[in-house]
Every structure is written in structure tokens, then in C-alpha cells.
Amino acid sequence: MIATQTIPDFNISSRIDQVGVEEKAKRFTTRSIKTETKVNGLKLVLNMIDLTTLEGKDSKGKVQQLCYKAQHLHDAYPGLPTVAAICVYPSMVKIAKAALGNSGVKVAAVATAFPSGQAPKDVKIRDTKFAVAEGADEIDMVISRGKFLEGEYNFVFDEIAAIKETCGNARLKVILETGELVTYDKVRRASDIAMYAGADFIKTSTGKIQPAATMPVTLVMLEAIRDFYYKTGKMIAMKPAGGISKSKVALHYLVMLQETLGEAWMNNHWFRFGASSLANDVLMQLEKERTGVYQSANYFSVD
Amino acid sequence: MAKAAKNNTLKLKFDTINYAPAPESKSSATIDAQYDLFINGKFEKPLSKKYFDTINPATEEKLSSVAEANAADVDKAAKAARTAYDKVWSKMPAKERAKYIYRIARMIQERAREFAVIETLDGGKPIRESRDIDVPLVANHFFYYAGWADKLAYAFPNRNPKPLGVAGQIIPWNFPLLMAAWKIAPALATGNTVVLKPAETTPLTALKLAEIIQESDLPPGVVNIITGAGATGAAIVNHPDINKIAFTGSTDVGKIIQRAVAGTDKKVTLELGGKAANIIFEDAPIDQAVEGIINGIYFNQGHVCCAGSRLFVQESIYKEVMRKLKDRIATLIVGDPMDKNTDVGAINSKQQLETIHKYITIGKKEGLEIFESSCTLPKKGFFCKPTLFTNVAQSSRIAQEEIFGPVLAIQTFRTDDEVIEKANNTPYGLSAGVWTDKGSKIFNLTTKLRAGVIWANTYNKFDPTSPFGGYKESGFGREGGLQGLGTYLNV
Incomplete structure (x- = not known):
């Protein structure tokens, strides 16, 4: 907690110019990433993935398979890293934890009445407590978008702070659900609230609402992280989630991260991709770089 | 969980300053060893018999030799432009003029990559800019002014706008092809003919444009592109057949041009320096x-x-x-x-x-x-x-x-x-x-x-739709937009 920090007036968060930020985000996509930079980037992307399954029909078997995949992305290609984490509902945390052992792969649990967040505060706290007690290393919470849009910033702030306290040692990711906030100014304001309230990560989306992660939205959040770092000296991590399924796009995100926040953020402690289908596309590209030819999707496991 | 979980965090070099090289291929561009003057629809040897080198400022290597036009060459070009104006271009229906300008625009788009590569090799600007900014804007300028050619009466209602005649155009080295487009497109749309001189350090894309103009079957002499340095420019400014000077460049040269045309009936637009x-x-x-x-x-x-x-x-x-x-x-x-x-x-x-x-x-x-x-x-x-x-x-x-x-x-x-x-x-x-x-x-x-x-x-x-030009010592006259037509017309 930043007890000693002055909490700013969120009504006067930095302004964002829509045209400017979209133009800047587009500029990152003109970087041409080749050869060894590409291979390094792709491996880094794999290592930054939060492999996710968040469905009502999730079963023990599916989670276990996903956990195996997290550690063995594509054994035909030697020397690949593991993913960063597995992201599941709280009821699956124990199963995932057991399946991952001491592989280093974290278990992240979505909590606080994910994905809508439409529950009273005490229910959200209990949800979080349960996930932490089951062994979750990370908690992905959602903010109360209704309250935020009403302008009840103190409510949103207090809720995040309360969940952070409940998390204990687990790292807290705060999902803004940017698709429901609509404007970049609001994304920026929500980012500021989350960081000052104690978020370890800020995250774009649940993946259940469209649009989910976009490059301009992510850029607005990265710039918020940079400003927070300038002011407090504290690093905050970033997780774009939903809609990133192609290697090329993921590399553009890395370019944006590197050129906005720099080297210190270029690892899975400070940056994650919330994605389920991205990994296979990255693997396909890595195999292409290694062998010179594209392989059929049938050569990559679907978990 | 017995032991402390191992750290799975990977650290790999993804250093922006050292992204692996991603060079644009030069194969799409052909640069001849020598370029002559483009006069009356043909590439002609200079009467001066002189050539000068143009280099790649990023490597200091020679790219090509380019003809240096003297006063006699300028005279030849201006006479060709005058003849083309009197005999062909001023009599051609505006709708027909527009077709040529559209054709040039489309041909530029088709050869966009070649233009971008040569612009970068000859001028030193990053390929990102010549590819994404300069060349698309060039094509847009031609498209935009092609649309105006047969609508001049609507641009200046009740005025019966008439072309000026032969425009002498002198352009700088910072946006070589774009400045050529800013000058040539409105001049052609308004029914003028052109003698254009690119800057001596960056003549190649204008000469490539001359090739396109030749291929487009534009009547000979409507656009003449001659190369050279300051003396060539002065010969254009002082030539009696030139009715209008359009200059983009330094304020110092702008002042020299102002002095030179004082007492003549030449119209002038100057787009000069800035300190914004x-x-x-x-x-x-x-x-x-x-x-x-x-x-x-x-x-x-x-x-x-x-x-x-x-x-x-x-x-x-x-x-x-x-x-x-x-x-x-x-x-x-x-x-x-x-x-x-x-x-x-x-x-x-x-x-x-x-x-x-x-x-x-x-x-x-x-x-x-x-x-x-x-x-x-x-x-x-x-x-x-x-x-x-x-x-x-x-x-x-x-x-x-x-x-x-x-x-x-x-x-x-x-x-x-x-x-x-x-x-x-x-x-x-x-x-x-x-x-x-x-x-x-x-x-x-x-x-x-x-x-x-x-x-x-x-x-x-x-x-292209937005006028551009200066106050005070940044010059006068506007280029681009509807305002850019007026400076090539008697209204």
C-alpha cells in the first residue's frame, strides 16, 4: 500500500487525445521484426502467456491437460520456455496447483464475481479469500464498472484496496474491462485508480466483452504505468487480454512495451498476454523460423 | 510443495536500438548511370554538355550523373512549354486534361515502391517516411487536382478563370517528389504547361516522374523537367517565356527571385523558410x-x-x-x-x-x-x-x-x-x-x-485539400486545396 503517497484527484487524470494515441499505436506496427530479434521475441511471448480457460464447462481433465501444455508447449522444439501462468476459475485452482507442482508456472484465479463484478463487496472478498486459500499465486479481479461510470471513484478505489488486502502475498491483477469504459480518458482514469489503490497488474479485459485488448488501449495503460513509475518509483505490471491470437500482433505489443516502458518490463514478471490460442500460432512461427517451412496446425496440440 | 518453486522468467534480448536489420530491397528500383534533360517529351542531351553527380547521403556513394542545364537548355525547355501551351494544352477540353492527371496518379501508385526506394537513396530520408508519407501524398495530390480540372468555373464562380501560360517551378531537396507533385498537379489542372527544376542534390525521383509522364502519353512539352543548380534556376526565373514562378526553398533565394521579377508581369508564389x-x-x-x-x-x-x-x-x-x-x-x-x-x-x-x-x-x-x-x-x-x-x-x-x-x-x-x-x-x-x-x-x-x-x-x-503557405518572410501564395488553383489562374 502507498500509505505515504498523496492520492491524486482522479477527476483530473491525464488527458488522452484519441487521434494521437491511435496514430502512435499504429506506428509500432510498422517496426519490422526479423531473424534473431523475431525468434527471441517469440520465445519471450510464449514465456509471457497466461494460458487461460474460463468456461462454465471447464473440467478437471481439461485443466490438467492445460497445465501439462503450460510446461510442454511443443516438445519437438527443444529449449522452449514454459508459459507464465495458468488462468482459471477459483474452483480449479487446487487442481492446477497440483498439476503444475514446482514448475515455476503460476496459478492465476479470476475472482470478485468475474466477469461482471455484479456482487456485493463481501461476496467478492469471500471469493478472493477462497481462491487465495486454494493456493492461487495471482488474483485477477474485475472493477465495478457501473460504479466507475457513475463517477463513484472512491467506491471503486476502496473495493480494489480491500481485495488487495485480502490477497496477502498473491499478486493482484485489476481488470478494467476497457470495452465497457469506451473512451481512452476513462481507461486512463481507471488505470490511475487501480494503481493508486494497490494493483500489482492492470489488465485490459475479461475476454468476455468486445472489444477486448487493443494496441491503443494498451498504450494508454502503459503510459499510465510509466507516469505512476515516474511519480512513485513503483513498477506496475501490465496484462492485455482477449483478442491477441497472432504472433505478429504479439510482437507489435512487445515493440510497444519496449519502446514505452523499456528493458525492465520485458519479462513475464511485468508483462503478460492473456490468451488461449496465441501459443499455437507462436509455435507455428517458431517452427517456420527453424525449418523454413510452415507446418500444418495438426502438428500442434490443442488443449 | 517441498522446495521453492523455480523461476520460469525468461530474459531475452529484444533491444529496440538493435533490432535485427530489416533493409528494404533495392531491386524494385532501377537507376540509370546517366540522366538527360526531359524536354518536349524526350530525354535530350544537354547543350551545356555538362553532367554532375548525385550521391546517396547515407553512404556518400555516387548514384548517377545528371545533366546540368544551361541558359540555352532552359530556353529550349521554355520554348517547348510555350509551344505545347499554345498549340495543344490550352485548347484541350478540361475533361481530357483531367484524364492525363488521373493517369499519372495511378502510375505513381503502381510504382510507389520504386519511388519510395529512390527517394530514400537519393535524399537520405527513412524508407518508413518515403513509403508511408511522401509517395502516398504525391499520388493523392495528382488525384485531387485531376478532379478540379473541369470544375474551375465552380471554384471561381462568375470569374471565367484562365490559365497563365508557362509555369517555371523550382523545388527544394527536402521533399523532392512531393514538391514536384505540389507544383505540377495544380499547374496542369488549371491548364498551364510546366518547366520544373528539382534540387541538385535530389533530382532522381523527378526524373523518374518524367519517365512516367513520358509513358502516360502526356502531349510533348506540357511538362519539361530539367536539372541543374542555382544558375539553372536563375535562367528559368529570367526567361521571358515564363509567366509564373513557383518557388519553394530558402528565404534568401526567395528574395533574389522577388528582385528578379520586379518590373515584369510574372506572377510569383514563394514558399520559404520557417521557425515554427x-x-x-x-x-x-x-x-x-x-x-x-x-x-x-x-x-x-x-x-x-x-x-x-x-x-x-x-x-x-x-x-x-x-x-x-x-x-x-x-x-x-x-x-x-x-x-x-x-x-x-x-x-x-x-x-x-x-x-x-x-x-x-x-x-x-x-x-x-x-x-x-x-x-x-x-x-x-x-x-x-x-x-x-x-x-x-x-x-x-x-x-x-x-x-x-x-x-x-x-x-x-x-x-x-x-x-x-x-x-x-x-x-x-x-x-x-x-x-x-x-x-x-x-x-x-x-x-x-x-x-x-x-x-x-x-x-x-x-x-491535398488543405492550403499551405506562409506569412511574412515565409512567403506568399497558397499551395493545395482550392486556394492552390487560384495562384495558377487569371481570375
Whole structure:
């Protein structure tokens, strides 16, 4: 907690110019990433993935398979890293934890009445407590978008702070659900609230609402992280989630991260991709770089 | 869980400054060993019998030899343009003229890659810019003015607009092909014929355009493209067959042209130097404003007449802006213009590099604080680190004179009135930038700043539909848009 920090007036968060930020985000996509930079980037992307399954029909078997995949992305290609984490509902945390052992792969649990967040505060706290007690290393919470849009910033702030306290040692990711906030100014304001309230990560989306992660939205959040770092000296991590399924796009995100926040953020402690289908596309590209030819999707496991 | 979980965090080099090389292929461009003068629809040997070299400023290697037109060559070109005007172009229905201009636009699009590559090789600008900005704008200019050709009566109702005759056009080296398009497209649309001279350091894309014009079957003599240096330009200005001079370049040369045409009935438009104020208010979207500062001064290595070379930052946000600006400069990739990742390419010529160095020395001598990018420059070629000076005074030469390079002069201000006064306190008046979230402030500033183009919350944006031109010593006459037609017509 930043007890000693002055909490700013969120009504006067930095302004964002829509045209400017979209133009800047587009500029990152003109970087041409080749050869060894590409291979390094792709491996880094794999290592930054939060492999996710968040469905009502999730079963023990599916989670276990996903956990195996997290550690063995594509054994035909030697020397690949593991993913960063597995992201599941709280009821699956124990199963995932057991399946991952001491592989280093974290278990992240979505909590606080994910994905809508439409529950009273005490229910959200209990949800979080349960996930932490089951062994979750990370908690992905959602903010109360209704309250935020009403302008009840103190409510949103207090809720995040309360969940952070409940998390204990687990790292807290705060999902803004940017698709429901609509404007970049609001994304920026929500980012500021989350960081000052104690978020370890800020995250774009649940993946259940469209649009989910976009490059301009992510850029607005990265710039918020940079400003927070300038002011407090504290690093905050970033997780774009939903809609990133192609290697090329993921590399553009890395370019944006590197050129906005720099080297210190270029690892899975400070940056994650919330994605389920991205990994296979990255693997396909890595195999292409290694062998010179594209392989059929049938050569990559679907978990 | 017995032992501490192992760390799965991977650290790999993904260093922006050292992205693996991504060079644009040169194979799409063919450059001949020698180019002659394009007169009357044919490439003709110069009567001067002289040629000069054009080099790649990024490698200092010779690209080609180009003919040097003397007064006799200029006479030949002007006579060809006069004949084409009298016999063909002035009699052709406007709708037919438009077809040729459309055709040229489409042919430029088809060969966009070739144009971009040659523009970068000959001028030193990054391929990212020539590919994404220059060449698309060139095609757009031709498309836009093609549309006007048969609608001039609507542009100037009840005026019966008539073409002037032969236009002599002299263009600079900073946007070689784009300036050719800005000049040729409206001249043709309004029914004039053209003698155009590209700058001596960057003649190649104009000569490539001549090839396209030849292939487009445009009647011979309607567009003549001749190469040479200052003497060639002077011969064009002084030729009696020329009815209009359109010049883009330095204020010094602009003044010489003004003197030369005094007492003649030649019409003139001049687009000259600038020392634009880019003004950042405390309520601005700061991250976007910082990007605007970068685009304002480091775009095209600062070789932009409307470059935002004077930065005014409101004092309450000065520290934040400076920190972000310096961080951003650190991520600018300076180097091989042909690499797709290069942000800042080569300085156009050795002479220009010396001019820039001269000003940097002056700035240091004036006791200003200097900050330079930490990048390493290539050993060969003409390169300059993105540079900025702080603590600059209005009386400093860095703040008064046009440097035409990647050098920014930074001042702070307290009130709106103060910044308006300082921004206007310059012999130039080409452009300005205003950054604020408050609409009323934008309108207040735009009515009081004495500059031809004022951008709000953006910078260096160009569009064929928008007029461009200066106040005071930045010149007169407008290019682009409907206003750009009027300067080629008697109305």
C-alpha cells in the first residue's frame, strides 16, 4: 500500500487525445521484426502467456491437460520456455496447483464475481479469500464498472484496496474491462485508480466483452504505468487480454512495451498476454523460423 | 510443495536500438548511370554538355550523373512549354486534361515502391517516411487536382478563370517528389504547361516522374523537367517565356527571385523558410504532445520548412515534458535510411550537415544547455544526432534562425499572452502547433498566431485539400486545396 503517497484527484487524470494515441499505436506496427530479434521475441511471448480457460464447462481433465501444455508447449522444439501462468476459475485452482507442482508456472484465479463484478463487496472478498486459500499465486479481479461510470471513484478505489488486502502475498491483477469504459480518458482514469489503490497488474479485459485488448488501449495503460513509475518509483505490471491470437500482433505489443516502458518490463514478471490460442500460432512461427517451412496446425496440440 | 518453486522468467534480448536489420530491397528500383534533360517529351542531351553527380547521403556513394542545364537548355525547355501551351494544352477540353492527371496518379501508385526506394537513396530520408508519407501524398495530390480540372468555373464562380501560360517551378531537396507533385498537379489542372527544376542534390525521383509522364502519353512539352543548380534556376526565373514562378526553398533565394521579377508581369508564389512555434499548454494530452514534438522536429531529419523548431512549454509541466521527451528521443532509431525500422535518416548533404553543426556550435557558445540522443551514428554518410537546447532566449540565434536540421530550441512560458507574443516574434510565419484539451484556447491562439498553417493537437499533417503557405518572410501564395488553383489562374 502507498500509505505515504498523496492520492491524486482522479477527476483530473491525464488527458488522452484519441487521434494521437491511435496514430502512435499504429506506428509500432510498422517496426519490422526479423531473424534473431523475431525468434527471441517469440520465445519471450510464449514465456509471457497466461494460458487461460474460463468456461462454465471447464473440467478437471481439461485443466490438467492445460497445465501439462503450460510446461510442454511443443516438445519437438527443444529449449522452449514454459508459459507464465495458468488462468482459471477459483474452483480449479487446487487442481492446477497440483498439476503444475514446482514448475515455476503460476496459478492465476479470476475472482470478485468475474466477469461482471455484479456482487456485493463481501461476496467478492469471500471469493478472493477462497481462491487465495486454494493456493492461487495471482488474483485477477474485475472493477465495478457501473460504479466507475457513475463517477463513484472512491467506491471503486476502496473495493480494489480491500481485495488487495485480502490477497496477502498473491499478486493482484485489476481488470478494467476497457470495452465497457469506451473512451481512452476513462481507461486512463481507471488505470490511475487501480494503481493508486494497490494493483500489482492492470489488465485490459475479461475476454468476455468486445472489444477486448487493443494496441491503443494498451498504450494508454502503459503510459499510465510509466507516469505512476515516474511519480512513485513503483513498477506496475501490465496484462492485455482477449483478442491477441497472432504472433505478429504479439510482437507489435512487445515493440510497444519496449519502446514505452523499456528493458525492465520485458519479462513475464511485468508483462503478460492473456490468451488461449496465441501459443499455437507462436509455435507455428517458431517452427517456420527453424525449418523454413510452415507446418500444418495438426502438428500442434490443442488443449 | 517441498522446495521453492523455480523461476520460469525468461530474459531475452529484444533491444529496440538493435533490432535485427530489416533493409528494404533495392531491386524494385532501377537507376540509370546517366540522366538527360526531359524536354518536349524526350530525354535530350544537354547543350551545356555538362553532367554532375548525385550521391546517396547515407553512404556518400555516387548514384548517377545528371545533366546540368544551361541558359540555352532552359530556353529550349521554355520554348517547348510555350509551344505545347499554345498549340495543344490550352485548347484541350478540361475533361481530357483531367484524364492525363488521373493517369499519372495511378502510375505513381503502381510504382510507389520504386519511388519510395529512390527517394530514400537519393535524399537520405527513412524508407518508413518515403513509403508511408511522401509517395502516398504525391499520388493523392495528382488525384485531387485531376478532379478540379473541369470544375474551375465552380471554384471561381462568375470569374471565367484562365490559365497563365508557362509555369517555371523550382523545388527544394527536402521533399523532392512531393514538391514536384505540389507544383505540377495544380499547374496542369488549371491548364498551364510546366518547366520544373528539382534540387541538385535530389533530382532522381523527378526524373523518374518524367519517365512516367513520358509513358502516360502526356502531349510533348506540357511538362519539361530539367536539372541543374542555382544558375539553372536563375535562367528559368529570367526567361521571358515564363509567366509564373513557383518557388519553394530558402528565404534568401526567395528574395533574389522577388528582385528578379520586379518590373515584369510574372506572377510569383514563394514558399520559404520557417521557425515554427510548437506550444504545449499544461492541460494538453502530454504523451501525445511529446509525440507531436518528435514528429514536429525530427520528422525528415528536421528538413521541413514547417518544422516545429521552437518548442514552448508551459512552466508547470516543463519537468514532465522534458523527461518524457528525453526518454522518447532515446528510442528514436537513427541510421541507415533504407532500414524499415529507421526513424531518423541521413542529412541531405555535407553542406547542410555543416550548417547544422555550425548552429549547434553557436548554441553551445551561447551557453545553452544541450541534450543529444545517445545513439551511435554510422561511420560513413551524413548523420546528425537528434538534439535539443534548453534555457533558450528569444534573442538566441538558435531561436531566431532556421536551422533545417534535427535541432530543437526549448523555451518555457507562463501566460497565453506571453506565448502568443513570443511565438509571433519572428520574421517567419509558416506554421505553428497548439496543444491543449480546451477548444476555446485553440481558437484564441489560432486567431492570434501569425502563421499560415496552425495545427491543433497534431503536427506536420498534410492533405491535398488543405492550403499551405506562409506569412511574412515565409512567403506568399497558397499551395493545395482550392486556394492552390487560384495562384495558377487569371481570375
